[in-house]
Amino acid sequence: MDGAPIENGAVMISENRIVDVGQFDQIKKRNAGEIVDLGEQALLPGLINAHCHLDYTCLRGKIPPQKRFPDWIRAINAEKAKLSPKDYLSSINEGFAEAKRFGTTTIANLTAFPDLVPEIHAPIRTWWIAELIDVRAPERANEIVDLAIESLGRARPEPARRGEGAPWGLAPHALFTASKNLYERCEEIARRQNVLLTTHLAESREEMEMFRDASGPLYEFLKSIGRPMDDCGNETPLELFLRALGPPPPGTGSAVASGHALPQWIVAHLNELTESDFELLEKSNMKFHVVHSPRSHDYFKHSRFPFNRLHSLRFSICLGTDSLASNQSLSLFDEMRAFQKEFPGVSPDEILKMTTVNPAMALHQENMIGRIRPGFCADLIAIPCSQGGDLFGEIVGFNGQVDSVMVNGKL
């Protein structure tokens, strides 16, 4: 992901960093050390999952696709009621192991249980993101955020990560489950502490119906549990989201030339955008990172993801697996293949960027991960490939487990 592929290439690793990259003969001349010969394989930067909920790894295959989005919410809530903290711990640990087996070396993982985080040793580079919901207790918004931050603060520090920015974040779950106060509190903290922010936005038709028309099954469901519905009936989810964030504070709005940047926000889904939403995006020139989850999208039968329009508005798009409550595996290769099926016009190297270079930017780690370049973290994977031919096509088409995975310099 850092220039053209190198035939008979080699990468020199020292401790946890890449220190030299080039053709084997030259690398050997310039460096001394142990040699690992991977044979006929393509060496890639480890993949980065930009949106995932390892909490629900144990729900694979448990919830058949439902007709309507709120039915799925009810179904997952019923499954969650059967799980104990111990179940969640093993679910998260199994999820980590599976993600790594499929060549993922970095993950942005949303967890509804930040209090469990201090008990987990993540085997890959992890951004822990506390998923926050205050729909049943909006008066506790600040308290909910503060408790989550306290738990994440107790998480085991990874020594190799010091000095690389805060590896955590906050996720107001969605506009329909998190109050405006909760969003504002998270923004305020993110601005002060430079942490990530992510949320689910404009995912389903039912969410659009709820906010724009004040009707439909999601509207009825949330009304029935006592959510104040006075923000419904006027705006689309995107309009509401952009307005809730207000004007960018001085000094942060210029990160994207001549427009407003929301540099901390990673927005998951964006399946439901109206013509007026696109006009708004074009006019405001607002930019945030977008995550698409092709197989979860397919499971829910959402409206077509507007990849081409978002891409032409210069949004950076990443791929994520979402959780196994709506997906079959934690493989980003499976995700890339599903994306390719959905959008055959997008080139394989562009697709590979969505699991390497683009999510590295979303995590503000574009100078550390997502490429094989001197100075970058030694996060590498190798997959079998034939000589010559369509290399990127072969990578995106790879279907299996990854035998060689290096995380932070360790195989």
Ligand SMILES: [Zn+2]
């Ligand atoms: Zn999600």
